[in-house]
Amino acid sequence: MDRIFIEALEVDTIIGVYDWERTIHQSLRLDLILATDIRSAAATDDLRLTLDYAAICQRIQQFADTHDFALVETFAERLTDCLRNDFPISWLRLTVRKPGAVPSAASVGLEITRGTLPETHGAPQP
Numbered sequence: 739m740d741r742i743f744i745e746a747l748e749v750d751t752i753i754g755v756y757d758w759e760r761t762i763h764q765s766l767r768l769d770l771i772l773a774t775d776i777r778s779a780a781a782t783d784d785l786r787l788t789l790d791y792a793a794i795c796q797r798i799q800q801f802a803d804t805h806d807f808a809l810v811e812t813f814a815e816r817l818t819d820c821l822r823n824d825f826p827i828s829w830l831r832l833t834v835r836k837p838g839a840v841p842s843a844a845s846v847g848l849e850i851t852r853g854t855l856p857e858t859h860g861a862p863q864p
């Protein structure tokens with residue numbers, strides 16, 4: 739299975755559990771890996787036959803603009819549902835980082851993996 743990736747996408751949103759976080763916008767930094775089969779798009783040179791990473795980035799910022807959550811967990815899970823609903827994504831790995839949330843840490847956040855990899859019959863891959 740081939741994979742399309744998006745690295746270090748910065749999105750602004752309202753996110754956080756504390757009262758002061760409910761009144762400001764903060765940046766999240768996202769990495770995505772999206773499983774797909776690029777062969778038909780490559781054979782025909784046709785964007786419609788692959789996952790359009792620009793359209794996916796645009797959808798992510800639109801999602802961030804129209805939702806506000808307390809937890810990065812909720813943001814990640816709901817964004818994943820949204821992307822899998824709007825694009826033909828059978829499997830994805832999403833990393834969400836919240837820069838500056840813990841000043842003494844280089845980074846905090848989470849990574850989730852959802853869906854199945856067709857050619858591996860659902861077995862997880864690194």
Ligand SMILES: Nc1nc2c(c(=O)[nH]1)N=C([C@H](O)[C@@H](O)CO)CN2
Pocket residue numbers: 753754755756759808809810811836838839840
């Ligand atoms: N597992 C999580 N822990 C924490 C979260 C979170 O979203 N998931 N959020 C916060 C605060 O909002 C923090 O980012 C503010 O600095 C604390 N812990």
